[in-house]
Amino acid sequence: MNSQPRQITLKEWDGHYERLRRAGLREPDYGGPISRHVEEGDYRLLRLRYDNSAASLRLWNFLLTEEERLHRARAEGKKIVGTMKDLGTVPVMAYSLDNVVAFYPDGAWWIPCVMELSAGLLTIADSLGIDESFCPVRAMLGAFVTGAHFPIPDRLICSVGATCDDFSAIAQRLDSLGYSIFWWEIPHRRRPEPDEAAVKLPGGFSAPRCQVEFVKSELERVKSALEELAGQHLDEKRFSKGVKKANRVRRYLDELRQLVFTAEVCPMPALEMLIAEMLAIHFCSDRDETIIVLRDLVDEVKRRVQAGQGVLPAEAARIFWVNPVADLQVMNLLEDCGGRICGTEYLFSHALDRIPEDLPPAEALARTALADPMAGSAVDRAERICADIGRFGAEAVLISRIPGASHCALEGEIIGDIVADNLGVPVLEIEVPPVADSVRASLRTRLEALVETIRERRQR
Amino acid sequence: MTKTVVYVCPYVPAEWVAAHGLHPSRITPRAAGLAGAVGRIEGVCPYVRGFINEVITSTEACAVLVTTVCDQMRRAFDVIARRSGAPVFLMNVANTWQNVAVQKLYIDELKRLGRFLAALGGEAPSTEALAEIMLKYDTARKSMLAARDYLTSRQYSQMIAEFGRGCDCDIAKGVTGSKLIANNGVPLAVIGGPLLKEDFGLFDTVEDAGGRIVLDATETGERGLCAAFDRRRVRDEPVIELCEAYFMGIADASRRPNSRLYDWLGRELASRGARGIIFRRYVWCDIWHAELRRLQEWSNLPVLDIDVTGDEQCLPVRTAHRIRTFLEMLQ
Numbered sequence: 001m002n003s004q005p006r007q008i009t010l011k012e013w014d015g016h017y018e019r020l021r022r023a024g025l026r027e028p029d030y031g032g033p034i035s036r037h038v039e040e041g042d043y044r045l046l047r048l049r050y051d052n053s054a055a056s057l058r059l060w061n062f063l064l065t066e067e068e069r070l071h072r073a074r075a076e077g078k079k080i081v082g083t084m085k086d087l088g089t090v091p092v093m094a095y096s097l098d099n100v101v102a103f104y105p106d107g108a109w110w111i112p113c114v115m116e117l118s119a120g121l122l123t124i125a126d127s128l129g130i131d132e133s134f135c136p137v138r139a140m141l142g143a144f145v146t147g148a149h150f151p152i153p154d155r156l157i158c159s160v161g162a163t164c165d166d167f168s169a170i171a172q173r174l175d176s177l178g179y180s181i182f183w184w185e186i187p188h189r190r191r192p193e194p195d196e197a198a199v200k201l202p203g204g205f206s207a208p209r210c211q212v213e214f215v216k217s218e219l220e221r222v223k224s225a226l227e228e229l230a231g232q233h234l235d236e237k238r239f240s241k242g243v244k245k246a247n248r249v250r251r252y253l254d255e256l257r258q259l260v261f262t263a264e265v266c267p268m269p270a271l272e273m274l275i276a277e278m279l280a281i282h283f284c285s286d287r288d289e290t291i292i293v294l295r296d297l298v299d300e301v302k303r304r305v306q307a308g309q310g311v312l313p314a315e316a317a318r319i320f321w322v323n324p325v326a327d328l329q330v331m332n333l334l335e336d337c338g339g340r341i342c343g344t345e346y347l348f349s350h351a352l353d354r355i356p357e358d359l360p361p362a363e364a365l366a367r368t369a370l371a372d373p374m375a376g377s378a379v380d381r382a383e384r385i386c387a388d389i390g391r392f393g394a395e396a397v398l399i400s401r402i403p404g405a406s407h408c409a410l411e412g413e414i415i416g417d418i419v420a421d422n423l424g425v426p427v428l429e430i431e432v433p434p435v436a437d438s439v440r441a442s443l444r445t446r447l448e449a450l451v452e453t454i455r456e457r458r459q460r
Numbered sequence: 461m462t463k464t465v466v467y468v469c470p471y472v473p474a475e476w477v478a479a480h481g482l483h484p485s486r487i488t489p490r491a492a493g494l495a496g497a498v499g500r501i502e503g504v505c506p507y508v509r510g511f512i513n514e515v516i517t518s519t520e521a522c523a524v525l526v527t528t529v530c531d532q533m534r535r536a537f538d539v540i541a542r543r544s545g546a547p548v549f550l551m552n553v554a555n556t557w558q559n560v561a562v563q564k565l566y567i568d569e570l571k572r573l574g575r576f577l578a579a580l581g582g583e584a585p586s587t588e589a590l591a592e593i594m595l596k597y598d599t600a601r602k603s604m605l606a607a608r609d610y611l612t613s614r615q616y617s618q619m620i621a622e623f624g625r626g627c628d629c630d631i632a633k634g635v636t637g638s639k640l641i642a643n644n645g646v647p648l649a650v651i652g653g654p655l656l657k658e659d660f661g662l663f664d665t666v667e668d669a670g671g672r673i674v675l676d677a678t679e680t681g682e683r684g685l686c687a688a689f690d691r692r693r694v695r696d697e698p699v700i701e702l703c704e705a706y707f708m709g710i711a712d713a714s715r716r717p718n719s720r721l722y723d724w725l726g727r728e729l730a731s732r733g734a735r736g737i738i739f740r741r742y743v744w745c746d747i748w749h750a751e752l753r754r755l756q757e758w759s760n761l762p763v764l765d766i767d768v769t770g771d772e773q774c775l776p777v778r779t780a781h782r783i784r785t786f787l788e789m790l791q
Contacts, residue, residue, distance in 0.1 A: 129753025134746055160555040160716045165531040168555065168716065169750035175717055176754045183716045185556045187565065188528045193572075210568065217561050378538045401503075406746055409503030410535035414542070 005304055005311050007049040007269055007335075010035050016052055025054055028289070030065040037064045043116040044435075049332045051272045051311060055296035062284055062293050063275055066103070067150055069285045073101040074151045079229050082153030083282065084171055085163050086186065088351025089369040091282040093223055096242025097230040103285050105150065106167065107278075108143040109136045112434040113327045121146070122434075130173060135166035135405040136326045136434045144179060155229050156181045157222055162188040162375040165406035182225050184218045186369060187211055189376040201371040202353035204387065205380055216366035223362070239361040245287055250354050252294035253280055257352070259301045261342045261392040265310030267301045270331040270341040274324070277344065280351040316340035317454040320394035322385060322415065323347060323402055327436040330443065334398075337447040338455075343392035345385050349373055378411035382418035389423060395454045398447075401431040426453045463580060466518060467525035468511055468654060469533070470684035470710050471553045473702045474627050475597050476570055479590040480582030482522075486624030488680060489514040490657045491770040498539065505744045506770025508532045510656050516544045523580050525573070527553045529714050530747055549576045555716045557708060566707040567699055590698045598689045600629035605682070607635040612643075613673035614663035617681050621655070624680075643667070646790045647733050649675035651725070651755070652740035653713075653748050654684070656770060662740070662779070669784040670791055674732040677725060678740065679712070686710055713747050721751075722758060729761065736790050737763045738783065742770065762790065 008016060017025075017033045034057065038045050042064065050056060074080055081102040083090040094102035112122055113136075121142025125131070128145075130138040143149040158171045158181050175181045189207050192198035197209035227234055256276060260268045276297055283290040304310060312335055320343035325331065334341070350371040356364040373381045385397065397419050401408040416427040428450045430443055462483040470486075477484035489510035492498070498509050511533075515524045523546050526537040537550040552569050554562040574584055585593075604623060608616050623631050648671050650662065655678050663673050677683040687709025693701045711724035729737075739755060741748040756763045764786040766779055 129756075130750060133743065133749065158716075161552075162528060162534065163531070165746040168531075168714075169746040172716060172718060173750050173754065181717070183556050185554045185562055185565075187552050187554065188534055188550065190550065190552070193575075214561065214565060221559070378535060379542075404503070404746075406503075406531040406744070407535060409500060409505075409744065410498070410508075410532060410539060413498075413500060414535075414538050417542075 003052055005267065005309050006052055007311055007332075008052045009049060010038070010046055013050055013052070013057075017057065020054055020057070027061075028058065030061050030068070031058070032061060034060050034064070041115045041118055043118060044114045044328065047329055048271065049269070051269050053300045055293075055300040056268075056272050058296055059272060059275055059293050062286075062289060066285050070101065070103060070151050073285070079155070080151055080153045081226065081229065082156045084156060084158035084181075085167050086159040086369060087348040087372070087374075088281045089159070089219070089365060089372075090157055090222055092242055092246045092355065092365055093219070093234065093239065094226055095245070095283065095287045096234055096239050097226060097232050099232070100226060100230050101285055103150065103153075103282050105140050105143065105153070105156075106137055108140040108149060109326065109434075110328070111143060111149060112136060112139050113329075116435055119146075119148070128173060128177070130170055133404050134170060135164070135402050137167055138170055139434075141170060141174060144174060144177070152179070155225065157184065157225065158182070159184055159186045161185040162372075164374065166404060182222070184222050186218070186372065186375050187214060189370050189372075189380070199367060201367050202356065203349060203371045203384060205371055205376060205384070207370050212363070212366050212370060215370050216362050219362060219366055219369065236361060240357070243355050243357060243361045243364060245291075247354055247357065248291050249280055249283060249287070249294060250352055252291065252298055253277060253352055254354070256294065256298050256301060257344075259298070259305055263301075263305050263310065265308060265314045266312040266316055266340040267304035267310045268297070269311050270321070270334060271328060272297070273341060273344070274328070274331055274346070277346060277348075277352065281348055312340050313338075317451040318342035318393060318395045319450070319454075320344070320385065320389050320392065320397045321346075322397060322399040323408070325400050325432045326402060326434040327432050330400075330432050330436055333440065333443060334447055337444060338451040339447060342394040343388045345373065345381070345388065347374055349384065374407065378414040379418065381411065382415040385415060386419060386422050389419070389425065394425070395457070396426045396428065396450055398450065399427065399429045401429060403431055403433050426450060426457070463522035464520045465523045465525060465577070465580070466515055466521040467527075469525070469527040469529055469551075469553070470679055470686070470712075471527055471529060471706055472525050472551065473570070473686065473706050474624070475590065475594045476573065476702060477577060478597075478627060479585035479593045480574060480577040482577055482580060482582045484627055485520070487514060488621045488625065488655065488657045493770075503744055505532045505742050506768065507654055507656060507742055507745070508536050510770060512536050512539055515540055515546070518546070521546050523547045523549065523576070525549050525551060527551045529553050529555070529712070530745075532744070547576070547580065549573060553707070555714055557715055557720075563703055563707060566703050570699060570702065587698060591694045594689055594694050594698055594701070595691060596629050597627070598691070598694070600631060601685060602688065603632040603636070607632040609640050610635050610638050612641055612663070612667070613676065614660055614667075617655075617663060617673070617676045617678075618660055620676070620682065620685065621680050643672045645670050645672035646735055646787055647672060647674040648736045648738055649673070649677055649729055649732065649734040650681070650738045650740055651677040652679075653742060653745055654679035655681075655740075659740075659768075661776060662738075665776070665780045665783050666738070666787070669780070669787045671736075671783070671787045675728050675734055677728065682728075683711065683724070713751050718751075725759075729759070734761060736786065737761050738766055738786070739763050740766045740768065743767050762786070
């Protein structure tokens with residue numbers, strides 16, 4: 001059953017779900033109506049608007065059943081690794097092993113939003129001395145203490161160095177509470193000096209060869225820790241196979257982003273695209289299923305593009321979004337205000353870039369890890385954003401500050417200056433808390449002003 | 461006239477800069493206040509704002525050294541590089557410390573810094589010349605540490621800060637021959653990141669309220685000094701010894717894991733007989749802020765949390781009231 005693409009409420013989804021089922025919808029074992037997750041406390045779902053495709057249904061159900069998958073993996077005797085901060089690197093190695101499942105406890109930063117603060121995770125973080133002056137990722141501490149949101153991992157692996165102080169400090173606090181962490185160092189990526197051997201990184205940055213070698217040696221330490229946990233040697237063949245699988249995910253995402261961000265009429269809403277991109281970092285705890293979920297999305301988007309169908313008006317203002325939002329509802333809000341997403345940089349663009357397959361896997365992964373936008377300067381980040389704006393044709397940039405995040409205080413201004421200087425497009429900075437209801441009116445005003453600015457510039 | 465290279469990070473070895481024929485100046489920035497070179501105030505560490513402001517407006521600096529020890533300083537490099545006319549060098553100082561690879565990284569970064577200093581007109585030192593300078597600094601630091609009982613706590617901490625700025629190896633000369641300072645105030649430690657120039661009044665405030673700082677464990681104070689050199693190794697392998705004394709020798713909240721900070725504090729708090737802790741932090745410094753509750757849980761001493769923004773005119777009064785109350789409880 002092919003419906004006209006549109007965004008619908010959760011209530012509308014219930015009826016739509018029944019119609020899809022009657023029409024022969026085939027679902028995986030984690031399928032069902034999205035509304036059932038509200039009973040588990042995911043109250044924010046009641047306030048979101050969703051794409052009405054079967055592909056989107058599968059995406060949402062896949063996202064919202066991750067906890068069950070992790071518990072099932074534990075019950076099956078698999079080892080669970082909590083990978084922290086690197087956003088897309090260590091899971092490529094972990095999923096190359098047979099009996100390891102990796103996930104990011106960092107993802108708990110969305111729990112206060114999805115559960116509308118009902119889980120009390122931020123209150124627990126407060127009680128541990130990590131108050132609201134820290135990034136919402138502090139919810140992770142509460143998730144560990146309650147043990148109610150994910151199984152406590154068998155091993156915690158965290159990257160430090162050129163990362164954000166919030167996460168590093170919170171992870172250290174976690175370590176001090178008895179959750180032992182394996183730390184590995186990611187150095188600040190710098191440009192090669194004239195007399196240094198240089199290496200081109202995925203995504204276009206370059207780095208000195210010695211930095212790639214250093215990261216490679218750090219990842220070798222991580223690999224040994226994973227092998228010890230898994231009781232299995234990660235040989236080059238197996239590792240390469242893991243890289244190829246990760247690249248299948250990345251290829252689908254690349255295709256999806258290209259199709260959606262450049263289509264004349266927006267074929268897939270911003271919220272579903274944000275969730276789809278997030279799958280790249282740890283495959284939502286099931287790599288093979290991630291590939292199927294993304295394949296369905298790509299197929300759906302292709303159908304819509306070919307039919308000239310979309311979910312937003314053709315004249316929607318084309319906006320490039322920088323940093324992930326703590327409140328998912330703000331993605332809907334942007335569209336309410338007349339905008340659409342044409343390009344994103346959610347701090348894990350290195351998890352979207354193809355891992356080189358013509359190199360030994362450890363070298364390839366080291367290059368990819370070093371391409372992390374967080375590891376380099378804000379100037380690098382701004383230049384990549386400029387390049388992607390050119391690729392996707394965005395008309396403005398929206399920088400979404402993460403409350404309390406150490407990197408957001410200074411980098412937004414630098415990124416904004418460089419983008420404005422190089423491309424002359426308008427730049428707006430906003431700050432989005434985990435539940436943005438109290439600032440919704442002011443956010444709306446700012447987003448509408450950006451959209452109006454774009455429309456006014458079109459008429460010049 | 462010798463060119464001056466300014467920096468604030470304790471992990472930069474002054475000896476290395478000096479051995480290249482340049483003047484190392486580890487500055488103590490002034491608070492930027494509400495003005496300053498950084499447009500944004502909310503979320504930006506007041507110390508970082510002060511540092512950016514100081515180096516951008518500096519007339520003495522021929523170059524600026526920044527390190528990656530904290531995220532905001534790492535970002536400050538971008539701001540300074542775009543706004544300052546002076547060359548800027550970002551030194552990669554790893555947060556982890558427990559394996560040889562990161563120690564080698566530190567040494568490689570020293571060598572890269574050496575090339576930067578050479579480009580400024582410096583000259584790579586011979587092993588002997590470097591060793592000579594290191595021994596001179598080591599002697600000066602030892603005499604400074606020995607002067608502690610002959611100075612007020614403010615004088616002592618300012619001397620350490622002043623040593624960083626001027627690297628005057630005779631800074632403590634004659635002090636140990638003077639009269640011992642008698643102070644029966646309640647012994648306290650001050651723990652935290654670096655101090656701004658305006659912050660030394662804290663020591664007077666404590667004394668006025670009946671206390672005395674017996675351990676300055678701020679980054680500007682004793683905690684920010686490198687470990688004593690192994691003088692024999694200085695002669696043979698001075699660069700490795702710099703790594704040992706600085707990279708491995710300075711305990712800080714930013715290290716991962718930062719267990720050595722607590723080892724250091726455990727030793728020093730006990731040996732100084734501290735009866736309370738003033739925990740001084742900047743409101744947007746996550747690294748230190750996250751340690752507050754842990755310190756309270758770990759230490760069996762009362763801890764007073766003093767958060768500062770570097771912008772408030774009323775702050776000294778507020779801080780004084782809180783310190784006075786804290787000391788009343790301890791007396």
